[in-house]
Amino acid sequence: MxxxxxxxxxxxxxxxxxxxxxxxxxxxxxxxxxxxxxxxxxxxxxxxxxxxxxxxxxxxxxxxxxxxxxxxxxxxxxxxxxxxxxxxxxxxxxxxxxxxxxxxxxxxxxxxxxxxxxxxxxxxxxxxxxxxxxxxxxxxxxxxxxxxxxxxxxxxxxxxxxxxVPVHLLEPFFNEAVIFNNGDELVKAPRVIATQEGRVLASRGESVYVRGDTEGRKEFRLFREPKPLRDPDTREVLGYEAQYVGAGDLTREGVEGTGADGKPLIVPGTLQITRVRQEVMVSDRLSPVPPREFESVVPRAPAQMAGAIVSIYGEALTAGQNQIVVINRGTRDGVEKGHVLALWRAGAEIRDITDPDKRSVKLPDERHGLLYVFRPFEKMSYALILSVQEPVKPGDRFTQP
Structure with a gap:
């Protein structure tokens, strides 16, 4: 000993x-x-x-x-x-x-x-x-x-x-990957109304003009086209995921009121673009940069959990190791930061050619990967694929490991 x-x-x-x-x-x-x-x-x-x-x-x-x-x-x-x-x-x-x-x-x-x-x-x-x-x-x-x-x-x-876990893979998503509870949150948010010199697109280092209540904030993220995310099983709308465009700093507040001549006075604010995932367009919406909240939690298994993949983050149709997925379980279901979940591959339905009647047979589901939940919302959560044998797609199932 x-x-x-x-x-x-x-x-x-x-x-x-x-x-x-x-x-x-x-x-x-x-x-x-x-x-x-x-x-x-x-x-x-x-x-x-x-x-x-x-x-x-x-x-x-x-x-x-x-x-x-x-x-x-x-x-x-x-x-x-x-x-x-x-x-x-x-x-x-x-x-x-x-x-x-x-x-x-x-x-x-x-x-x-x-x-x-x-x-x-x-x-x-x-x-x-x-x-x-x-x-x-x-x-x-x-x-x-x-x-x-x-x-x-x-x-x-x-x-x-x-x-x-590999935290460098997760931290960027705390500003980029956001679920909104309803579609109105971005509709009512400050918006880009014009670019410098009438350009169609604006890039990093350039400025755009914005209208809306910025609430005294200086740092903003830019989003586009919120889309509803539905539960694969119940079809319930779990939230709205907006396309991340970039980020910028408000360098001049907008003014909306009445001028000395009694006529409406509208002067948009100026936002300097500091980061782009894609070029900024008129009608893109602003959302304040939240407080830095990244916290890496030691992995652990939930007592009981089962659900499905809602979507793949980004434009991909399938996902592999170190990519981000949305799952249809959130804090209301007991999901917490650090929960580890097992991914399952659905068994295929085949015809048993050794059977005289050629009856259909469903092969057993096979476990083939692991997820790490790093950002739960009320009805859904973002999870990192820690390991996987085959591409993950919406509708794939998960359970406690």
Whole structure:
């Protein structure tokens, strides 16, 4: 079994108590040093009571060896650019079962967020159970191949902490991918009424003229043609997804009132385009840039969930790995950020040519991928395709993993 060097003045548990918890690399918190000399407020980590209970239960007995991945390594050094999802997948058959990975050694790995490049995870397999150890090997024992571990104080900035999933794939969608509850939200929004010099299209760096109540805001996103998204099963309109055009800064407020001569006075505001996904046109609508709300949450499985893919984000007809889809379940159905869902491929209907009557047979549905929910709305949610074997299309089914 693994053994830690007895160092009362600097046990790993004591060291961990001096560290201030650091959030994930994608968090919006300020960078800080993980040392006793730094005083900072401890963030509220997204860990549920159920997950804590699972971790506590596992930490007391370890994980059955049957739950380990077939090629689980004896040790692993955390590398820059890795994700908690990927590391979980190295040791466990199911990456979303992160409480088991965390709970293998609850005293040493008190929080799954407190993992950094350069740290070494060791897998202790004894008595038919498995537990993780965290430390640095310093010597080999004289009997049984025991290894002594030495704890290390880890200092580093917030940006060094490993992320949960590939956050760089998600962050742009928090401004671009938006569901509106009804079609009137954009109809009544400020709008582009003209471009400079009467151009048909406007690009980055150019200005356009806008009318409408900008409510004192300065930063806006531009959208076009909201389309209704319907539940594949019930045909209920779940919301309206607008086509993202770009973004701009309001450099001059518009004026609407009455002039000195008593005649109506209408002077449009000026919006300078700072970013384009496609060129801006007259009638495009403005929506304020929301507060930065990106929060990467540790993957976990919902208790029960089933539904269907509503649409593929963008113009594609099908989607593959690292693409975004809309699903027909939202907060009203219990969907939360971080939920992992299993994708299923519908079994084809065939004729059994070995049957004298050539009767139709439906092949079984096959599971072939995973989704990660990163932005839930009331009636639907955006999800990232983490892995998939075949192209995903609207109507495809999902369940809890």
């Amino acid at each position: 693994w053994e830690r060097r007895s160092r009362p003045e600097c046990t790993l548990e004591t060291v961990l108590k001096t560290l201030h918890a650091l959030t994930l690399a994608a968090s919006i918190s300020l960078g800080l040093l993980a040392s006793a000399s730094v005083q900072a407020q401890v963030p509220n980590f997204p860990i549920s009571a159920q997950q804590k209970a699972t971790a506590q239960q596992v930490s007391e007995a370890g994980v059955p060896l049957s739950e380990l991945a077939p090629n689980a390594p004896d040790s692993h050094t955390v590398k820059r650019g890795e994700t908690l999802w990927g590391i979980s997948g190295l040791f466990l058959k199911s990456p979303w079962r992160w409480p088991e990975l965390w709970g293998m050694n609850l005293q040493q790995i008190r929080n799954p967020h407190l993992i950094f490049p350069g740290q070494v995870l060791y897998l202790d397999k004894s008595n038919g159970r498995a537990r993780l150890r965290l430390g640095t090997p310093i010597s080999s024992g004289t009997s049984g191949g025991d290894v002594k571990l030495s704890p290390r104080v880890r200092e580093g900035s917030l940006t060094d902490a490993i992320a949960t």
